[in-house]
Amino acid sequence: MISIDIEKNLKTYQGKRVLKISRNFPAGSITKIYGPSGAGKTTFLKIIAGLVTPEDGKIVVNGTVWLDSVTGVSLPPQKRMAGFVFQDYALFPNMTVRQHLEYATDNTNWITRLLAIGKLETLDQHRPEYLSGGQQQRLAILRALAIRPKLLLMDEPFSALDAEMKQALIAELKIIFKELGSTVLIVTHNPQELDELTTSGLLIE
Amino acid sequence: MTDLSPIWLTLKLAAITTLLLLIIGLPVAWWLSRGRSVIKTIIEAIITMPLVLPPSVLGFYLLLAFSPQRGVGKWLQQTFDVQFVFSFKGLVLASFIYSMPFMIAPVKSALQQLPTTLAQASYTLGKTRWQTFIKVLLPNIKPSLFTASVLTFAHTLGEFGVVLMIGGSIPNVTRVASIAVYDSVERMDYASANTYSLILLCITFIMVISVFLFNKYQAKSPLD
Numbered sequence: 567m568i569s570i571d572i573e574k575n576l577k578t579y580q581g582k583r584v585l586k587i588s589r590n591f592p593a594g595s596i597t598k599i600y601g602p603s604g605a606g607k608t609t610f611l612k613i614i615a616g617l618v619t620p621e622d623g624k625i626v627v628n629g630t631v632w633l634d635s636v637t638g639v640s641l642p643p644q645k646r647m648a649g650f651v652f653q654d655y656a657l658f659p660n661m662t663v664r665q666h667l668e669y670a671t672d673n674t675n676w677i678t679r680l681l682a683i684g685k686l687e688t689l690d691q692h693r694p695e696y697l698s699g700g701q702q703q704r705l706a707i708l709r710a711l712a713i714r715p716k717l718l719l720m721d722e723p724f725s726a727l728d729a730e731m732k733q734a735l736i737a738e739l740k741i742i743f744k745e746l747g748s749t750v751l752i753v754t755h756n757p758q759e760l761d762e763l764t765t766s767g768l769l770i771e
Numbered sequence: 772m773t774d775l776s777p778i779w780l781t782l783k784l785a786a787i788t789t790l791l792l793l794i795i796g797l798p799v800a801w802w803l804s805r806g807r808s809v810i811k812t813i814i815e816a817i818i819t820m821p822l823v824l825p826p827s828v829l830g831f832y833l834l835l836a837f838s839p840q841r842g843v844g845k846w847l848q849q850t851f852d853v854q855f856v857f858s859f860k861g862l863v864l865a866s867f868i869y870s871m872p873f874m875i876a877p878v879k880s881a882l883q884q885l886p887t888t889l890a891q892a893s894y895t896l897g898k899t900r901w902q903t904f905i906k907v908l909l910p911n912i913k914p915s916l917f918t919a920s921v922l923t924f925a926h927t928l929g930e931f932g933v934v935l936m937i938g939g940s941i942p943n944v945t946r947v948a949s950i951a952v953y954d955s956v957e958r959m960d961y962a963s964a965n966t967y968s969l970i971l972l973c974i975t976f977i978m979v980i981s982v983f984l985f986n987k988y989q990a991k992s993p994l995d
Contacts, residue, residue, distance in 0.1 A: 658889060709896070
């Protein structure tokens, strides 16, 4: 179970506003997060990962307190180890596809399997600049999965994939999520496309 | 036959200064690149000062600060038997301070231009700040790192005022090439002055052109 209760001041073009979310996510659930641009969807994911600090709040993941503004507890992202798929992919330009995965894990069997899932086996010696947008996005997903995260945070993870590739990847991811027992939060601008994958939804306005 | 020891001394000084600035300047540049504070602004201003300060002014204050007759210089002499004035160590210290902006400013700027999500992605994979700096950030600012190193090296080759003030012109100890050129002209020995000048000119030209070539190669489009 993941319990989140946070409050964060946001600066937007429309002025200042408060992002306030209180919600429990059952272990193993897959939740789509949607809402208008600038609502704070990405900030919400970054708060959970420990990359952004809220003014106030508490995050408890599977019984471990990650954040408690009252007691002053705030685990760094390195301790939280939440898998994170960034909207801009955040791939490392100096590393090849394989090196990205080797940077995250030393389990070669797992790397081989991930490469197969992402259909990147033949491109494993290529650097991101030589990959298409869709290939880069798949690599970003594989890198986040490489650490076998119990909590996976995905920010627009399928936006650059064609319909066929998306379907194939989602089918594979379903199996992986179940196998890892991961709880998954997916930010999307197109909630309908994730109906098949997700078990619940969260609207951030 | 022209005495080439000032050339070797200059190259040794430039190499040591560049190495020290790589070791100490890179973490400083990294620290400065992350966030803003009053202390960081003040330190950055101090680091940038040698760019606008006349070298003789910097040399003068270093001479006063490290004079064995007073203050820090006296304490260093009495406690550690170390003397910076009129010694090679003094040249290294002066060159280090004088060349700091050439190393730190471009590296800091390059680090700031990297997307913040690069470091964030590394942290979420469990990597420490240091691992992220070494494995992700530094390799992705290679052109700037190379440019900063070459500029630091080349700038040290050309130092005159600051090294003259703190080091004087002691053969094989502090008489670097730029000072040897000046001494030779004063002695009307234009042949030696020309030899030193020509060697410095060639070395500097090769270094600057290598920066342009390296950066051109790095910026090459994958479609070329």
